[in-house]
Amino acid sequence: MKRIIAKPVCLIAGGPGISFSKLRILFRKVFKVYGLVSPKIAYIGAASADNPRFFKWLKDMLIGAGARDVVLVPVVRTRTDFGQTKDVLCDVDVVFISGGDVEKGMQLLKARRLVPVLKKLFAKGVPFFGLSAGSIMLSKSWVKWSDSDDDSTAERFPCLGFAPVFCDTHGEDEDWEELRVLLKLAKRTAVGYGITTSAGLIVMSESRVKAFGGPVHRLKIN
Numbered sequence: 001m002k003r004i005i006a007k008p009v010c011l012i013a014g015g016p017g018i019s020f021s022k023l024r025i026l027f028r029k030v031f032k033v034y035g036l037v038s039p040k041i042a043y044i045g046a047a048s049a050d051n052p053r054f055f056k057w058l059k060d061m062l063i064g065a066g067a068r069d070v071v072l073v074p075v076v077r078t079r080t081d082f083g084q085t086k087d088v089l090c091d092v093d094v095v096f097i098s099g100g101d102v103e104k105g106m107q108l109l110k111a112r113r114l115v116p117v118l119k120k121l122f123a124k125g126v127p128f129f130g131l132s133a134g135s136i137m138l139s140k141s142w143v144k145w146s147d148s149d150d151d152s153t154a155e156r157f158p159c160l161g162f163a164p165v166f167c168d169t170h171g172e173d174e175d176w177e178e179l180r181v182l183l184k185l186a187k188r189t190a191v192g193y194g195i196t197t198s199a200g201l202i203v204m205s206e207s208r209v210k211a212f213g214g215p216v217h218r219l220k221i222n
Contacts, residue, residue, distance in 0.1 A: 007127045008033060009163035009203045011135035012213075013195040014099060015170025020061065026200050026213050027065035031094075033202060034127045038068040039093035044118075046108040047100030047133040050076045058098055058131070070096075075108050085114070089121055099132030102142045106159060109137075115160065122162050132169050135195065139167045143182040156185050163203040166192040176219055183221040192219045 010030045014023060031039060041062055048054045050072065059070040073088050089095065095118070097105075109115050122128060130138045137159050146153040166186060168179035176194040183192045195201050199214030209216075 007125055009127075009138055010034075010129035010200055011138060011163060011167060011169070011195060011203060012129065012131045012200040013135065013169035013197050014132040015197040017170070017197045022198055022213070023061055024065040027062055027067075029200065029212050030129045031066055034094060036093055036127075038066060040091070041067050041070045042073050042089050042092040042095045043070050043098060044073050044075065044095065044109075044114075044134075045098045045100070046075045046114075047102060047105030047137065048098060049100070049104070049108070050074055051100070054098065054100075058096075062096070073114075075112050075114065086117065089117065089126075092126075094127045094129065095121065097128065097130040097134030097137050099130075099134050102133045102136045102159070103144050103157065105133060105137050106142075106157065109160075118160065122160075128162050135163075135169050135201075136167060138163045139165055141166070141182070141186075143178060143185060151181055154181050154185060156182065164206045165201075165203055165209065166190060167195055167201065168192065169195045170197040172196050172217070176217065179219060180221065183219060188221070190221070193217070194219060 012026050045055055062070050071088055136142050139159050140161050141156045141158050143154050143156055166182055168176055179192045183190045193201055194217035196215050199216050200212045201216050202210040
């Protein structure tokens with residue numbers, strides 16, 4: 001049985017080559033998908049260790065795209081105030097997972113015990129969208145290497161799984177090398193989506209997806 005999710009999950013690639021104006025267009029498309037006007041956004045920057053410059057840049061971009069406010073949900077502090085975190089997350093229209101490093105981002109979310117909190121919000125129908133590594137964090141799983149030069153050392157690790165797909169972002173120049181390794185580690189029939197720098201992917205179920213903004217490559221390893 002194919003898993004159908006309550007709300008679609010929007011995955012944006014972003015990446016070094018994208019223009020500010022294009023990124024704002026993609027953000028506006030996400031707001032439209034969710035029917036949001038002047039949304040208040042929870043920003044989760046685990047993948048960049050709450051980098052303040054990255055947060056300010058993306059906050060300005062999101063507000064430029066029409067957001068009313070963007071509130072940081074801090075994750076790098078040794079002691080996370082769960083009451084404050086839940087208050088922030090319960091007082092927003094949508095949750096945004098930003099970019100950086102997928103593995104480190106997932107490690108931080110788990111260390112701060114935020115994964116169950118986010119899963120409860122998603123189950124309640126709160127929409128989520130991601131950018132770059134944040135998009136991958138919203139997918140099924142990602143891949144890591146103990147030796148970056150040896151694919152035999154590659155292994156999968158779980159992500160949030162809100163978007164029940166395998167994906168990679170802005171990896172077109174490397175012909176989706178990392179995504180191909182991930183698919184080889186998954187079941188033989190696994191399909192992956194390479195979201196190019198200018199594009200996004202709306203995920204409605206494991207088999208129902210829709211590209212926006214630019215091309216998305218569908219990959220399958222035989």
